[in-house]
Amino acid sequence: MSDATTDAATGGPVLAADGTPLKRSLARALRRQKWRALMLIAPLLTFILLTFILPVADMLFRSVENSIVEETLPRTVVALADWDADSGELPSEAVFAAMAADLKEAATAKTHTKVGGRLNYESPGISSLFRKTGRKAKKFDLEAGGPWKEALIDINDGWGEHENWRTILTYSSTYTAGYYLNAIDMQVGTNGAEMRPEDERIYMKLLKRTLWMSCLITFACIALGYPVAWLLANLPMRTANVLMILVLLPFWTSLLVRTSAWKILLQQQGVINDVLVWIGLVADENRLVMINNQFGTIVAMTHILLPFMILPMYSVMQTIPPTYLRAAKSLGATNWTAFWRVYFPQTIPGIGAGSILVFILAIGYYITPALVGGTKGTFISNEIARHISSSLNWGLGAALGAILLVVVLGLYWAYDKIVGIDNVKLG
Template identity: 60%
Template sequence: MLSTHDGEPLKKSLGRALRRQKMRALLLIAPLLAFIILGFLMPIGSMLTRSVDNEVVEEIMPRTVAALEDWDVDSTELPPEETFRALVADLQVAVENRTALTFARRMNYELAGFTTMVRRAQREVRRIDLETDGPFRDMMIESHEGWGELATWRALKAYSGDPTIGYYLSAVDRTMVSGHIEPLPDDRSIHLMLFWRTAWMSGLICFLGLLLGYPIAFLLANVKERYANLLLIMVLLPFWTSLLVRTSSWKVLLQEQGVINQMLVWIGLVADDNRLTMINNKFGVIVAMTQILLPFMILPLYSVMKTIPPSYVRAAKSLGANDWTAFWRVYFPQSVPGIGAGAILVFIMAVGYYITPELVGGPSGMFISNRIAHQWYVSGNWGLVGALGTILLVAVLVLYWVYDRVVGIDNVKLG
């Protein structure tokens, strides 16, 4: 058996050396691994958990939830007296623990006016004695007529389970307040429209970026080195300026009294009393985001075009191809990987953009990210935020998977 100079088996010595090498490599990547876990995986896990978490109702109203288990949501009669007694008992405990309004806010996301019902019920249940008072149904209905409506109890039963799909239903403009899944009214349906608007506007921004970025990348890859460096600096120059400043500058340029409208009036193309509306709408978002995201299209294209040997095009021309044929049949197919990388990068970034649509979009230029921010900061509906964010994350992952499959197939064919 082979051994080292000190008599230790060679296999054992090599194994120990490999383990030390792996441990050193692990220690080197440990800070990055910790950052990914703490800054990426844990927030995503929290978002996924919040999107199905519904423990508020069950924790605060346990007796009521248990009493509603045997009640049929399709029934035309209110729950029995025992259910109302359980409601009073739970509200008394919730009032004492100061959690009644937490329960009310959760249900108010699904059924408008629920907070008012609970506020009025708080005053009533403080005076109720569970041992001597009653009937509790009449007392609760007297505090607020909503407790006497079937819709209240159907919604309470539908959204009392933990986990729940309620947030995901709301994210796709559906509800189950009646006990059955059904579409939301038209005046409350907004999320599917915002998802669609985000998708097609991001696609258009991606297309415009490609239309403008391809010639620039082609020029960068084929001019002399000293000119290419200067042009590359100009492409990277916007990164040295704050995104907020760049977006705000478009407000100055596109507003009715802005630079562009002033120039159009000055040369006579637009009347002074009929200036173009180019801000706080879809047009402003598309223009601003195309300019902001253009470098992210140019750089992947440039990195691929730089690797294409010029001799291929010269060989095609020497065999009789004209300039267009040589470009379309020889050069362009080799630049497709750059097009794919730039397109998916720009599209994914555009889908999640928030600042630019917020500043220059207005109501008609709002993206789904702006709706998520509204639910976060204003409504505090963390469950809906998690559901909307999860749907957006899954859509992006599916898009990336499709891109990977297509690029993989193309690479196999080229190989």
């Protein structure tokens, strides 16, 4: 402030002791400080960049990357560009000859099966078409072996199928939107993008289910966790410590053990059903189905994620002086009004922090839903896991993952707009 006034008073820039303008000198000093700070966090930054951000970016890049077709079948891709897929006719002899040359080269380099596997995601059968043709392709005599149209169709009928050539043409570009279309239950049809047949639509349904069930789990955690956090913050130290251990103990137990424990409790011949039958509430032949459905997933995940809700709420509640409540009551508030108008608003930052933690963790869960969710209680992450580890369609897995990431960021943004992210406290 005083700088500004002297600045205004003298009309020239304020100089530092060495004669440089104060602003520049200050900026230099601050820059050096910033660099020092940056150097201090540099190891962490590089670590995160190398082990987290780069791999994630690389994986997400696969959702659009499609250079394999172009690289393995370069001649065919060029030759096929002139072919009109809607003409109803097979490509010309030149295309077949290009394919023969590409196949010969690919089979020698053993890459023909790779491109076959890629195209098989779009059109079943192409995988074996390439594998079977590849066995003979190494011996192709490119000079004298033609005409290749007859020769290739002779080796495998698949080369005479219009649909296969259309697939190769559709997926010949370096980048494709195909995986994303697939991830939202669409496909590239004869007239551009179209919905998949009814019996193949699955991902949008799973995404909606994931969001809906994660919300439900978050609310269940708030309802169950709030009283516990309140007790933790308000009981005498000794009792609170015991209670705290009870909250943390399951937190330290392996996720698989806790999920399996729920299996034992909830199954039809399980502990809960046995007790219900024993006290006569449920008939032996009508035991409740509480697992391998949405109920099982919600119960198990609520239990597993509960500590993530309780801990932030507890640390916020601990900072609220009990005198506020007493003051409210002394001014004539009822118990409810004192809680609802004075105490509860102060705990909202804790609820917000807990909810974000629980919701974001829930949305990406896949082990627990896979074990107790049956068919109706599985999440989109189960499909992502399947594509990464068993179907090996990494492009589709990446596209699904990217969509999930965007949805989470979108919800985070909405949360910031509605509640305000500054309003979140971990303690």
